[in-house]
Amino acid sequence: MIKLIKVADLIYQNIEPKFINVDGNEVWNIPTDPEDLKNCLMDTIGWIVSQNIVKTIGGANKKDASATKAITLLAKLVSALNPDTSKLTENEKNAYEKLLALANAGYSDSTLLNESLQAVIDQLQWYAEKINELNAIDTNSLDALDKLIAFAENL
Numbered sequence: 001m002i003k004l005i006k007v008a009d010l011i012y013q014n015i016e017p018k019f020i021n022v023d024g025n026e027v028w029n030i031p032t033d034p035e036d037l038k039n040c041l042m043d044t045i046g047w048i049v050s051q052n053i054v055k056t057i058g059g060a061n062k063k064d065a066s067a068t069k070a071i072t073l074l075a076k077l078v079s080a081l082n083p084d085t086s087k088l089t090e091n092e093k094n095a096y097e098k099l100l101a102l103a104n105a106g107y108s109d110s111t112l113l114n115e116s117l118q119a120v121i122d123q124l125q126w127y128a129e130k131i132n133e134l135n136a137i138d139t140n141s142l143d144a145l146d147k148l149i150a151f152a153e154n155l
Contacts, residue, residue, distance in 0.1 A: 002152045005030060006044040017149050030152070034139035037148045044155065045130045049123045056119035066116040073108035075099035130155070 005012050007030065018028045031037045057063050079100055085093055102108070137147045 004155060005040060005152055006047045007040050034144035034148055038134060038139055041134055041152055045127060049127045052123050053119055057116045062112060066113050069108050069110045069113040072099050072103045076103035076108055
């Protein structure tokens with residue numbers, strides 16, 4: 001049984017690759033062309049990663065907060081390099097100073113930021129591992145469809 005597969009814009013959960021209908025005909029729930037199935041599995045892996053990142057980081061508010069904390073941390077690091085801010089516009093100077101004020105208040109010292117970054121790292125590592133496994137399957141081999149189905153069943 002395939003726990004999850006994305007075919008085009010549809011997500012299927014807990015499906016068998018094929019079944020026998022009432023007329024005794026074999027009906028496939030997934031693409032039977034190895035190259036098409038491989039592309040679906042690549043898409044599936046990407047979809048799983050994006051869902052896991054969103055699940056770990058949380059909603060848009062946490063994602064935005066995490067991004068703001070990262071920007072604040074970068075401003076703090078840039079400040080340590082004593083940059084020449086004379087070429088900044090007044091709005092840019094004001095924004096930079098506000099970012100530094102946030103950083104100095106401890107805004108960038110954040111568990112949320114660390115957890116968000118770690119979630120992205122973990123998911124990208126898993127993505128790379130699975131894509132490498134998938135790319136190792138030769139879609140021209142005689143057993144390609146069986147190997148791809150086994151891969152899908154183990155995702």
